[in-house]
Amino acid sequence: MxxxxxxxxxxxxxxxxxxxxxxxxxxxxxxxxxxxxxxxxxxxxxxxxxxxxxxxxxxxxxxxxxxxxxxxxxxxxxxxxxxxxxxxxxxxxxxxxxxxxxxxxGPTVEAIHLMGSKRLSKIAMLEAGVPCIPGYEGADQDEATLTREAERIGYPLMIKASAGGGGRGMRLVNDGSELAAQIRTARSEAQNAFGSGELILERAVIQPRHVEIQVFGDQHGNIVYLGERDCSVQRRHQKVVEEAPCPVMTPTLRQAMGEAAVKAAASVNYVGAGTVEFLLDASGAFYFLEMNTRLQVEHPVTELITGQDLVAWQIRTASGQPLPLAQENIRLTGHAMEVRLYAEDAAHNFLPQTGTALRWEPALRDGIRIDHGLVEGQAITPFYDPMLAKVIAYGATRDEARRKLLRAVEDCVLLGVNGNQRFLANLLGHPEFAAGNATTAFIGEHFAQDASLSPQPPSARELAVVAALLYQRSASSRAHQQQLAGWRSAGSAPWRFVLKQAEQRIEVELQVLGDGTQPRLLATVGEQAVELTLLAADGRWAHVELDGVRQRLAYHLQGDGIWLYGHNGNLELQDITHAPATGSSAAASGSVKAPMDGAIVEVLVEEGTTVAKGQLLVVLEAMKMEHPLKAGVDGVIRRIGVSQGDQVKNRQLLVEIEAAEV
Missing domain, CATH: 3.40.50.20 (Rossmann fold)
Structure with missing residues (x-):
């Protein structure tokens, strides 16, 4: 039973x-x-x-x-x-x-308690003979002690929240002058995220690989490891790409790391799924980071290369059954790679996004697995982590898996809420990543100037398609009202559309070059002219011909809003053609608005305070992360519209600054 x-x-x-x-x-x-x-x-x-x-x-x-x-x-x-x-x-x-x-x-209460503390687990691992990074893991947590220990360890060093993970409460400190402020920020973030402000300090290992070993134990004393995962590509200490096996792994190194992970698990009589994380340096030396006493976000890549269902293993071991495989029967085949689809804007410092998932179509095909919790029409709120889905690919080789994953990321349709797909696709296509050379320093060293990390204006071709779709809706509506089958006559004057992207106003002129249900259209955007034919549009997919090439593009029209899945991801525009004219606002108004829905953690200024451009004014918490909001101009605080603890909406005015005269 x-x-x-x-x-x-x-x-x-x-x-x-x-x-x-x-x-x-x-x-x-x-x-x-x-x-x-x-x-x-x-x-x-x-x-x-x-x-x-x-x-x-x-x-x-x-x-x-x-x-x-x-x-x-x-x-x-x-x-x-x-x-x-x-x-x-x-x-x-x-x-x-x-x-x-x-x-x-899951594991026992004792194992969770010990391994849930980076401080206590590191002490236990040192006692068990598992290699660890030099640092400070003491109980004294006052700032003077941490400062003294930091000087002993030397710089650069890492501050880490003892509880939790996901990059929260973690800071790299390059110089002693930064230490006090970074301790304060890390402790605050850790307290908010995990309910504990306890910290540890560690010497920073520069340009390592982040390699983790999947372990599993049962109630009969058996413990095995199921290969490794390379999670080196990270941003703000959060994993971006996970793959198995590690590109530089050798059988000898895998066995050494696997046995060290099993030793770590055995030291706490581990039961169930666990992950022992290591830093691997260029010499092949590895150091214990932490043990996660749960299923990892990236467990699918292990499942794909082992052919095992790790959740099934969890359920079976929890019911008292022995592990289904002994160590010698575990085989690794092929290569798997995973990325996390987030509701965040990579072009604006990865700002979490809120809104409604108006359209969601995961790109499923052979070798692709997509784990998600999305339904169309679902509200993406500020209350939870912004991860929406995981896109995972399996191939016979690393490059096959990478190529499949890149296409799947590009082909997943997400409209209504901005996602990080262009960032992920560009990263997967980067030569350094494709070659398997990425370390934890990859994004900072090789990817910091990528186009996905800065705002890109919509292309003339994308604007032409948007204008064509708006024209079709307007013309079809008029034709229906007049009980006509065709579109507007080619002899009529050009259509003019005024679009708005964020605060930018864009004008598009559209000329109809022929009659019928599929007329040729000529769109003019500034000095650029684009000729196209809108072949069909059913409210979800637009079939267009541009420069003699037919394409299928995902879109969504709702009220005055139009969303188009374009080259740079989720393009959102407002049709303001018939909106009443408004006066232009100053380029630097001094208004500080909420970049997303969230909660005010701290207000650092008062009305009447003189502030400088770049000065921190308010700290906003959303999707488990703190976001500093700074002054855009020099001036005097005219009004503060929020207090600590307030819940605010996206674009809500928080602080007004009266700009200093130049």
Whole structure:
């Protein structure tokens, strides 16, 4: 008899959907939990039952242990899978499940507690003989002690939150003059994200590879490793590309790292899925970073090269069954690569985006796997991590996997909310990455000037297509009203459209060159002329002919808004052709607006304060990250419209500065 029959997934988004898929395939009933903001989310729709556990804020819903236990009791769920993030590495949650007689699909309370602290786990690994980076992992956390220890370690060094991960509470310090400010920021971010401001310090290993080993243990004392994943390509210490196997791995090095990872797991009698993370330097030396006592975001690449379902392994070991394979039976075949699709604007310093997913079509084909929690019409809110989906490719070789992944990233359609697809595609196509040479310094050294990282104006061709679609809608509407089948006569005057992208105003003139339902059109944008034919447009896909080449483009029209999936990703424009004229505003108005929905963490100035351009005014928290908002001009604070703790909307006016006279 199985130890449990119904599994509650204490998570949301793609990981909740992914766990449900395997649980249901294995014959288990599933229960979703959701916040009020997630009532119509995909994971709720896929589950057999679902229970609302509170308001949108995570500290009132997904992080409330009592509400999740109550949901399990209400539905009769006798096991809980925590996914990743949220409560997945919370020892108190595992203990509460145990007290309630509910199976926690994860490691023991003791293992979670020890490995959940970078400070305590590093001490344990040093005792176990696992190679570690020199640093400070002491209990004294006052600033004077940290400053003294930093001087002993030397610069550059890393400040790291002892609890949690994902790059939060982590800062690189190159010089002692930066230390105090970086400690303050790291501690604040860690406290907000994980409820603990405890920090450790480590010597910075320059230009390493970030290589992690997947380990698995059962209740019978068996522990194995399932190869490695290279997660070197990172931004702000958050993983961007994950792949397996590591491009520079040798059988000897894999065995050494794998055995070190097993030694780390064995030191805490580990059960279930875990990941031991290492830094690998150019000489082949490796150092323990941390152990994650949960399923990793990037677990699909391991699944693809081993042919194993790691969630199934988790469920089976939690029910008391032994591991399905011994170490000598684990085989690695082919290559897999994964990227994370985020709702963020790479061209504006990766600012998280909120809005509505008006259109979502994942590009599924042979060798492509897409794990996601999206449905069309879903609101992307500021309350959760901005990751929307994972795009994963498998190939016989690394380059085949990379090539498949690049195409899949470009072909996924996301409209209504800006995504990071162009950034990902350009990165996958970069020669240094394609050659397998990327280290943790890759983005800073080889990618900092990429076009995806700065705003790009829409091309004349894209604007021509937008004008053609607006023309078709307007002309078709008039023709329908007049009960006519064709479009506007070619002899008429040119159409003129006025479009707006952010604060930029763009004019497009469109001339109809022929009659019929597919007339030739000539669009003029400034000095550029583009000839095209709009062959068909059904509200989702536009078929156009440009310079004799036919193309299919995704688009969405809603009210005065039009979204086009173009070369630089999600192009959003407003049709203001018939909007009333307004006076132009000054280039530097001194208005500081919220770049997204979020919460005010700190207001650092008062009305009447004199400020300089670039001075920090307000700190906004959204999607688990803090965002500093600075003065755009020299001047005096005229008005402050928010206070600490306020929830604000995108583009809401926060601070007004009266600009100093030049």
């Amino acid at each position: 199985p130890a449990f029959n119904k599994i509650l997934i204490a998570n949301r988004g793609e990981i909740a959907c992914r766990v449900m898929r395997t649980a249901q395939d294995l014959g288990y009933r599933t229960v979703a939990v959701y916040s009020e903001a997630d009532a119509d989310a995909r994971h709720v729709q896929l589950a057999d039952e679902a229970v609302c556990i509170g308001p949108a804020q995570v500290n009132q819903s997904y992080l409330v242990i009592e509400n999740i236990i109550a949901a399990a009791r209400k539905t009769g769920a006798d096991a809980i899978h925590p996914g990743y993030g949220f409560l997945s590495e919370n020892a108190e949650f595992a203990r509460a499940c145990e007290a309630a007689g509910i199976v926690f699909i």
